[in-house]
Amino acid sequence: MTAEPTAEDTDLAEYVLRLGDDALVLCQRLCALxxxxxTIEEDLALANIALDLLGHARTLLAYSGTLDxxxxxxxxxxxHRTERQFxxxxxxxxxxxxxxxxIARxxxxxxYSRLLWSALEKSSDATLAAFGARASREVEYHQMHADQWTVRLGRGTAESRRRMQAGLDLVWPYAAELFERDALVDRLDAAGTAVAPARLREEWEREVAAVLDEARLTLPKPAWQATGGRDGLHTEAFAPLFAEFRSVRLQYPGGTW
Amino acid sequence: MCAGIERPRSDLFICEGTATAAVLDEGVVDGVEQLNAHFEALLAAGEQIEPRDWMPDGYRRMLVRQVSQHAHSEIIGMQPEGSWLTRAPSLHRKASLLAKVQDEAGHGLYLYSAAETLGVSRADLLDALHSGHQRYAATFNHPALTWADTGAIAWLTDGAAVVNQAPLCHTSYGPYARAMRRVCQEEAFHVRQGYDVLWSLCQGTPEQKEMAQDAVNRWWLPAVALMFGPPDTVAGGADDRTAAMGAAVSQRSMAWGIKRHTNDELRQRFVDNVVPQAERMGVTLPDPAIRWNEERGHYDFSPIDWQLFRGALGDGSQCARQRLAHRVAAHEDGAWVREAVDAYAAQLADGELESVELDDEGRRVS
Known part of the structure; x- marks a missing residue:
């Protein structure tokens, strides 16, 4: 329907889609909570964070659709994608x-997202730069929320400490994927449109280590690292999540919402 | 402020039964009768009653009951819509629904805070909800079966709530009135959202329109019957005896300036609002008796008699049990978290923890 996109736009569309899908899927998980x-305050906070993430997903997905x-x-x-396309x-x-x-997640x-959105403020792509400026402010609150809970649970009771450490141990093997590099992000990074997430890793580790230190929790040393999402290779949990997500829409083909 | 009326204050405003033992500002008044006379004078002057004002036990009891029931309704009311958050059929609708459910949590918080000014604690009120000693709007004991239910709940249930709540923005108890002013603004927005959800469905495919009509069919009675309480006038469908009883409660509440209208007056106002909206949308309200009555200047509708009311309650239904079980499970699953919060706060208060300062990047400031 439009002119053939440039190679760089195709790259950027894929990159933006990754970030939009991250926000969308995490939003979906929070919605269920x-x-x-x-506490009621936490119901409110989780809904609020989910709403911010949804806003990010909407901007990024729409932008990806114009770029590609x-x-x-x-x-x-x-x-209206398939599971493998996420x-x-x-x-x-x-x-x-x-x-x-x-909280661990x-x-x-x-x-990660605060560092990423802040870095994208300097993107040579004006849309991404504007998005980065807005989104980085919003996730500052998400970060504060996660930090405070990590410390409270880490230092609260023996049970909360045990659970918080177990939560971290469960989640940590999935962190490395966020910082993976591949040819696509390297191209965009070199062009100044995007930020290779690998460049954020050291700073991210310093920040979370400081929080865990304050919480008197141990930084997990995972024996394995999850990967595959950027190629659409998901876990078995993804298909049921996606089926629920679009169940109404699929039942009413041609519907207006 | 109303000049000329002294405001005797109770320094003990903790719970029922303290009125006669109230410690009063020295030399102001010396008897409950006089206290009551001052209280009535404040009401008569249109003044709002504030937490530190003396108030009759019955007034306090009636308010605790009403405000906490209202708070519980907001919290339980998050469930039927909240269960559709993961299934909203567009991202725009998902965002609106998230915002709405978030608002409901906020309303619950304002209202629990208002109740706490009456000397009860939120933890106790939640325990009373969980043990079934306090109630919430029985409307929410009905299941939300399809996406269209989110629209019908917002349009009809919240629409009824707005009619109920608008007069409460001027209710005689200050903290409640102030909470209601915030709640009402947001509720009015929810009603429009709900109408818009159904409107879009009605503009869509025949199957979508059918989903909208089905949801309206199921949510009409819970809204019109349960959101306003039982009939409290003969005209509204009560028999003489129950009308007299209902009227007595309503009148007591009205004399204290808590309520401003009978249940049946508010119910009529709701029906008058909703019928033209349903016509514009193209859905049929499931009451064949609805028609414009030129003489009364109102829409007629089937009276909500006690039999109908009781039938709509859904007490003890599968869904009622599920609502409470869901709420209790969330509370129990979160017990360890709340214990951790208390333990950490106690440690901070005891100065056991050195406070660690982090800089903007989350690094420890040494």
């Missing part, structure tokens, strides 16, 4: 456990 939180030349909108991309990191789809697992993602 609303009404199940330990297909003109697909946010809903077309969110609801580019989210496996961390996002990890099946929720107790509140400590929720938020800790990993909030620090």
């Amino acid at each position: 609303v009404t199940r939180a330990p 030349g297909t003109g697909r909108g946010e809903d077309e991309l969110a609801y 580019r989210s990191a496996l961390l996002m789809e990890l099946v929720p456990g107790d509140f400590a697992v929720t 938020q800790l990993v993602y909030a620090h």
Whole structure:
């Protein structure tokens, strides 16, 4: 429907799709926790964070759809792809456990995304730069929320400490995927449009280590690292998540919402 | 402020039964009768009652009951819509629904805070909810079976709530009135959102329109019957005896300026609002008796008699049990988290923990 996209736009579309899918899938996991939180304040906070993530996903998916030349909108991309076409990191789809697992995942993602969005403020792509400026402010709150909970649970009771450490140990093998490098991000990084996440890793490790130190928790040393999400190779948890996500829309083909 | 009326204050405003033992500002008044006279004078002057004002036990009891029931309804009311957050059929609708459920949590918090000014604790109120000693709007004991239910709940249930709550923005108890002003603004927005969800479905495929009509069919009675309470007038469907009882409760509440209208007056106002909206949308409200009554200047509708009311309650239904079980499970699953919060706060208070400062990047400031 539009002119053939340039090679760089095709790259950028794929990159933006990865980031949008991360936000969308994590939002979906948080949505399922609303009404199940330990306090009403937390129900509110989780809904609030999910809403921010959804805003990020909508902007990024819509932008990806304009870059790739297909003109697909946010809903077309969110609801009408196949499981294998999703580019989210496996961390996002990890099946929720107790509140400590929720916080451990938020800790990993909030620090990563704040660093990433801040770095993207300097992107040569004006749309991404504007997005980075807005989103980095929003995730500052997500980071504060995750940090404070990590410390409270780490230093609260023996049980909360045990659970928080177990949550970290469960989630940590999924962190490395966020920082993976491949030819695509290297090209975009060299062009100044995007940031190779590997460049953020050291800073991310310093930040989370400081939080874990304050929480008197141990930085996990995972024996393995998850990978595959950027190629659409997900865990078995993804298909049920996606089936639920689009169940209404699929039942009413041609519907308007 | 109303000049000329002295405000005797109770320094003990903790719970029922303290009125006669109230410690009063020295020399102001010396008897409950006089206290009550001052209280009535404040009401008569249109003043709001504030937490430190003396108030009759019955007034306090009625408010605790009403405000906490209202708070519980917000919290339980998150469930039927919250269960559709993961299935919203567009990202725009998902965002609206997230914002709405988040608002409901916020309303619950304002209202629990208002209740706490009456000398009860949120933890105790939640225990009373969980043990079934306090109630929430029975409307939410009905299941939300399809996506269209999220629209019908917001349009009809929240629409009924707005009619109920608008007068409460001027209720006589200050903290409750202030909470309600914030709640009402947001509720009015929810009603429009709900209408918009159904409107879009009605503009869609025949199957979508059918889903919208089905949801309206199922949510009409819970809204019109349960959101306003039982009939409290003969005209509204009560028999003489129950009307007299209902009217007595309503009148007591109205005399204290807590309520401003009877249940049946508010119910009529709701029906008058909703019928033209349903016509515009193209859905049929499932009450064949609905028609414009020129003489009364209102829409007629089937009276909500006690039999109908009881039938709509859904007490003890599978869904009612599930709502409470869901709430109790969330609370119990979170017990270890709340214990950790308390333990950490106690450690901080005892100065056991050295406070570690982090800089903007989360690094430890040494």
